[in-house]
Amino acid sequence: MNPLRTALSRTLSLSVRGVRRLTGRTPRMILTYHKVGHGPGRVQPEILEQQIRQAQAAGYEFVPVSRMSEWVKYGTNLPRRAVSLTFDDGLADTARVAGPILRRYGVAATVFPVLSFLGGPRRYASEKAQAYLLAHDDDPRTVPYDFMTWDELDQWVEGGGEVGGHTLTHPFLGSADEATGLAEIKACRRQLAARYGSPPRVFCYPYGDDSGQAGTWVRQAGFEAAVTSHHGIVRRDSNLHHLRRVPGAVTAGREFADLLAGVFLARQRLRKAFGRP
Numbered sequence: 273m274n275p276l277r278t279a280l281s282r283t284l285s286l287s288v289r290g291v292r293r294l295t296g297r298t299p300r301m302i303l304t305y306h307k308v309g310h311g312p313g314r315v316q317p318e319i320l321e322q323q324i325r326q327a328q329a330a331g332y333e334f335v336p337v338s339r340m341s342e343w344v345k346y347g348t349n350l351p352r353r354a355v356s357l358t359f360d361d362g363l364a365d366t367a368r369v370a371g372p373i374l375r376r377y378g379v380a381a382t383v384f385p386v387l388s389f390l391g392g393p394r395r396y397a398s399e400k401a402q403a404y405l406l407a408h409d410d411d412p413r414t415v416p417y418d419f420m421t422w423d424e425l426d427q428w429v430e431g432g433g434e435v436g437g438h439t440l441t442h443p444f445l446g447s448a449d450e451a452t453g454l455a456e457i458k459a460c461r462r463q464l465a466a467r468y469g470s471p472p473r474v475f476c477y478p479y480g481d482d483s484g485q486a487g488t489w490v491r492q493a494g495f496e497a498a499v500t501s502h503h504g505i506v507r508r509d510s511n512l513h514h515l516r517r518v519p520g521a522v523t524a525g526r527e528f529a530d531l532l533a534g535v536f537l538a539r540q541r542l543r544k545a546f547g548r549p
């Protein structure tokens with residue numbers, strides 16, 4: 273980065289944090305995680321642990337997504353500094369690497385498992401899926417990935433974690449026909465309800481694809497709220513079935529403090545406004 277851009281970036285960071293301090297307002301945020309471990313496209317376990325310690329030391333409280341959605345819907349009490357951690361797809365390392373860290377710090381996070389993938393190595397099969405992953409993923413999911421087992425999902429729930437719906441097979445809902453789309457959404461809700469005694473409250477769109485009729489089907493199936501992959505904070509006037517998230521896989525320290533304070537989003541808005549990639 274050249275010196276001018278470094279200076280601008282620093283100024284932006286200081287001014288956004290300064291405004292937050294003066295107004296006492298901290299943005300409510302849902303953070304997205306996927307793979308945990310060492311390697312490209314993964315959040316390192318040590319970094320995840322540091323982020324949690326850093327956030328707790330700064331007075332943040334971790335709440336499941338359903339607490340965030342209750343606040344949007346009813347204005348129910350939510351800590352002034354609230355943040356939700358979400359783990360997409362139900363990969364094995366979510367249970368085996370992130371799970372113990374989350375339990376150690378008493379963090380109730382939300383996992384969105386692809387139910388038909390649980391319990392083994394699976395690949396995201398369709399050609400469209402492969403093309404998407406090649407374009408969007410630092411470490412494309414072109415090889416089979418290991419997913420957690422149902423028993424590990426049970427442990428997640430027993431440890432205080434939340435489970436949300438994420439379909440059976442991870443389709444692009446925006447281009448699915450109504451029968452397929454609704455069946456995928458309803459079936460994952462039914463299976464989770466049968467296992468845990470009450471239906472999951474929140475849903476996550478596979479590939480973040482909330483286009484077309486996807487939102488309508490998720491509402492029809494009975495989900496109270498749903499998260500997308502569009503970037504943004506959670507506000508009282510957020511659309512409950514299109515809640516925005518922020519990628520959490522950054523380093524701990526200043527970068528994470530900036531992310532929680534909303535600096536990351538401010539920077540992204542500036543880049544968009546000035547046409548920078």
Ligand SMILES: [Zn+2]
Pocket residue numbers: 360361438442477478479
């Ligand atoms: Zn997914």
